[in-house]
Amino acid sequence: MEQTPAEQRNVPSANIGRIFLIDDHRLFREGLKRIFAEETDLVVCGEATNSKNVFVQIPQMKPNLILIDISLPGMDGLELVKSLRTQYPQIWLMILSMHDEELYAERALRAGAKGYITKRASITELLSAIRTVLKGEIFLSSACSKRLIYSLFNQRAESKKGIEQLSDRELEIFRLVGEGFTTGEIAQSLSISIKTVEAHRGNIKQKLKLGSSAELLRMAIAHSKKT
Template sequence: MKSLETASPFLSSPSNTRQAANARRIFIVDDHPVTRAGISALLTQQGGYVVCGESESAPKAIELIPKLSPELAIIDISLKTTSGIELIKNLHSLAPDLKVLVLSMHDENLYAERALRAGARGYVMKDQAHETLITAVRRVLEGDLYLSEKMKERMLHRFVSNKSDELTFSIDSLSDREIEVLGHIGNGYSTRQIAAKLNLSVKTIDSYREHLKIKLRLAKGADLVRHAIQWVKSECLV
């Protein structure tokens, strides 16, 4: 299938020029072409939105977004070269006025707060209804935050019970980069391969592995690998 890392052909059609002029411009970042096509079709069918560009990777998104000037970027957590969380952080510095909505298969209980801290304005899981995505897009473009009712209740409970600052030896205690390294370990990558993927030194990845063992209360490297594999399977991080 031909790559969609380009400006959307929707804008190039003469019959759509007038509609595009007043439409809200949206950029999609997802490494699955079928998913990008589905999101694009859903948005354009609603009217009032135009997908001005799409990308399967973070580097291409960073290249295209400043050129295409979208109002909103819809970003997945899992991308081929880096995590969506890191991309959101980079975009927050590169294009501070850009609004970001995360659309992901990964559990909002783990990633929603991380995404918001990185600069996103909302989080939607892919298994939710199409109407939920449209509602989230509208809310975020209006300047509001969007989270599911379940996630809002969870965050409110943590705030009220004052547990948000407690150190816990669980996945919740890991930094965004540690989560990324853990996922790569669970997917079978060696320390050297992870270093190459993240453009970091082998020594730095070794340090992350040690931090992970301490935070997850694991004694050996083999225990970390087993834990990472089980976590990847449970989160479907493939």
């Protein structure tokens, strides 16, 4: 029986970009699949809502690009990128997130991603970004690229301030605090001890010069609303 165009595109080929989606919003994933269905050189070969089954599905689905959100249940996007980069170095990784690229793009590249694009981007920008990364090139928005280049070559640049000082794990905990997670819930979500969470919270307060947990909560909520 002759294969349909969709079935033909789902066969691994050097000419087809096989994309695996990791995002916990079903409607958003469905929207992406509809967009890619219109493209002759792209196909969604698999999807997941979190990191739980990703490492089982990837060898079966054989993607050459994985699109990853930052905010995921359990292991967050940055930690997932680090794990995937170690286990599957041949697969390109790209962050597609609602979070501010000014804060997360550089972290994503350091973690092992090849690109970062926000969910506010147009369809044309998204497709361009995906095709850029599939060629093995780095993709960042023009504005973000300029900021990173300036930061890299400006020898008089000041040391990082504010939230930018936080480590990836501290930033993850800061984000969860802003989303209303308790210390116990954060510990359970990240599979770490309550003492470890409390230690990170202490480091966050010290770096951000916050005198109390209430100040930390207010700042985290305010940041969450902005992103």
